[in-house]
Amino acid sequence: MFKKITTNLMVNDVQETLSYYRDVLGFELVGAVTYDQDFLPSPAPDMPLAFAILKRDEVQLMVQSQKSLSQDLPCFEGMAVGGSISLYMEVDQVAHIYESLKDKVEVVKDLHKTFYGMDEFYIKDCNGYVLAFGSKIQ
Known part of the structure; x- marks a missing residue:
């Protein structure tokens, strides 16, 4: 298992x-x-x-x-x-997290709605890894 x-x-x-x-x-x-x-x-x-x-x-x-x-x-x-991996974190209140981070990090894709029912955004960390944050659209 x-x-x-x-x-x-x-x-x-x-x-x-x-x-x-x-x-x-x-x-x-x-x-x-x-x-x-x-x-x-x-x-x-x-x-x-x-x-x-x-x-x-x-x-x-x-x-x-x-x-x-x-x-x-x-x-x-x-x-x-760094490289060819992105880490996707499902979070609560993604818009709040986006607002608190957007001026402190390198945003590579702004907050947006997806066709699969998520609000999400992407940043690059200090090593070049892409981190995604997403919440289910309410």
Whole structure:
């Protein structure tokens, strides 16, 4: 039985990514791992990190530095950060979220109604990943 899927994004800098997701998107840190494989629930802002888990409500996201991920899985060696993936988050009150973010982020597609019954918008995060936010049209 499949249980769930959690995205692990390869990033340039875990601390920078943590700051972006926490300060701009309202995520919180679950925990982080140093390059020495120490688990830290609350690392110092200047500490180099290999990995972190972030969450907001029911959404969980893992981020791992390019260096660390390439060591764990050599198939990632030389791959570019960011790319051909978009993460779609179903949210409540997408218009409110759009208004609170639009001047702080790179919006790649403004808030719009879709033929499949969603209000949604898309942004690009600090690593070049596309994040979608959508709510069912009421």
